[in-house]
Amino acid sequence: MAVERTLSILKPDATGRNLTGAINTLIEKAGLRIVAQKRVVWTKAQAQKFYAEHKGRPFFDELCSFMTSGPIVVQVLQGKDAIATYRKLMGATNPDEAKRGTIRKRFAESKGRNSVHGSDSVASATREIALNFKSAEIVG
Numbered sequence: 001m002a003v004e005r006t007l008s009i010l011k012p013d014a015t016g017r018n019l020t021g022a023i024n025t026l027i028e029k030a031g032l033r034i035v036a037q038k039r040v041v042w043t044k045a046q047a048q049k050f051y052a053e054h055k056g057r058p059f060f061d062e063l064c065s066f067m068t069s070g071p072i073v074v075q076v077l078q079g080k081d082a083i084a085t086y087r088k089l090m091g092a093t094n095p096d097e098a099k100r101g102t103i104r105k106r107f108a109e110s111k112g113r114n115s116v117h118g119s120d121s122v123a124s125a126t127r128e129i130a131l132n133f134k135s136a137e138i139v140g
């Protein structure tokens, strides 16, 4: 059980419904510590760079439009096995397939408007954290 950091994003559907506090409570109850957090609006270029692995997929343009449609809260979460712990708390991409008690089961509106992002590996966490935070902004 390694102490890890992962990048979390509360997406525009979540900020739009004022769910930041409710989701943060679930994050903290799961034993993860929010060691960096800011509310921002991404440019289209920032969204396209962040989601570069999905370029060419049919949902790519919709995804980048959605992620720039309103404020997002970007966070660094720290804790034991933070990457897998947060993926489990988030639930499946499609809320219809997400398990009871997960963030997406509780809050997601659809496969696209699914409330949260979480890094899926150590390599993507490292990349995604560096894209969004300077090291001095992360206070563990």
Ligand code: DAT
Pocket: 054, 059, 063, 092, 093, 111, 112, 113, 114, 116, 117, 118, 120
């Ligand atoms: P996850 O966010 O669970 O890691 P992903 O990396 O496969 O899922 O996709 C990134 C985001 O793209 C996902 O959270 C929502 C959107 N997305 C994925 N597949 C989609 C689809 N079939 N239709 C609409 N949006 C989709």
Ligand code: MG
Pocket: 118, 120
């Ligand atoms: Mg993903």
